[in-house]
Amino acid sequence: MTEILQHLESDAAAILTTDHPLATTSEHPITTAAAASDNDKAWGHLYGAMVAGLGVDPSNFQLNYPFVTWDWPVTNVGYTSAAQHDFCSAVPQFSATGAYASAGTEYNDAYGQMLRVVAADTSDPALEAKISQARNVLNLAINDYDITYRQARDAYVRETGGTNVPTFTEWLGSYSGKAWSTQIAAASSTVDAKNRVLVQLLSETTTPGLNDALGRLGNENYYTKLQDPTLATFPAVPAYSLGMDATTWLQKVKAGTGGSTGQITFANSHAEYDYKKTWAGGSASVGNFFWSVNVGGSWERIDEFGSDNSLEVGVSFKAWDTISIEAGRWYNGAFVRSVSEGPFIRGYSAGGGDGTKAVWGKDGIMGVQKVGMVVCYKPSFLIKVSSSTFTSFSQKWEVSAGVRIGPFTFNGGGGSTSSGWKADKATSTFSGESTSETALILGTNIALVNPR
16 A cells, blocks of 8 residues: 555646536346355545545435536626536435435425424314325325436436436436426416415414425515526525535636645455444445446446455545535524424324324435535546556456546546647556546535434
């Protein structure tokens, strides 16, 4: 590992360009248990390396894939780019290493659903009956909306391969997504109308804090308008704020006043990282290849890397940092904490069980909230392998158009000197440094909502 670190510090000869990662293709799927095990171990090694090398905290850190390029534009006050909103609002997967899906559930929607299952305090039987009926009517509308949304999401994933490029909101404004956008808007309008009826009835109850929480969620003064060239209008959505925008952060980094340098190392010989030590208590299996190479426009697994016990890897960053993410004033965190044990309507309970649906936790309505993101700039790498692996992979390296290390995707020009790729037979190493001028999102910091 000393050699890995020394090389990362001194070798600036190999230059690569980091681009948007592509989705795992179906052309070379993981078909054996051994390959799947090697793949998951590699992701675990990377997670552990970040904890050890960068000091990220396993009690709140989630390693993300595929990588998201942090190049969101600076918008006018009152506006937010679709890409920024989709990322900040997305509920994280309940897993230490988790997939980011721009078409996932939004935290503000989960929050609204939670508010609707809080039991309303009233001594008026007639009002209670009206509230019950309004909940049922709203649930029917929500079910119709969910069906339409899932169908649109499936169409989006089929077309984009799960890359999040473009984001789901951007895709809805495209030619392919406009028909789905119209259907979603119609279903959403019905939900809003039914929800207004319920909120009006709940306003006549006396549950402490509920009326304030519902009022703030529906107050568009606490919203932002989405701004993107693909969108015909500027729809209002609940606002999320960042501690710093990408342009400002990069300016600080280049001026030497922002971010910190960092290095991580890991090896196949290392013990697997114990995900039980993380906030999630475990990690879902990762579907994306950890090691892959782009040959002829197709991404293929690099099987020899996963099974090579001699493999050692080093990755360094010119800068990395943590940027805060905060929900706007539409969110009442104090009320969320006040109803940690309810009361909830029939069929729901704080932790679930006994035939009820959980409100909190992994399988609940609200489980995890994004409160920050870990970003980096100009990553470089060194991969040291056995001589046999070096020989077997060298041919693909020379003709490759890209190499992927976990969520990092480096695109270049194979072994040509013009691309800056470097393969050193004497040391059995492959190395490179990114020349991209955009920042990347490594992962997110999360907060458990009413942990149990």
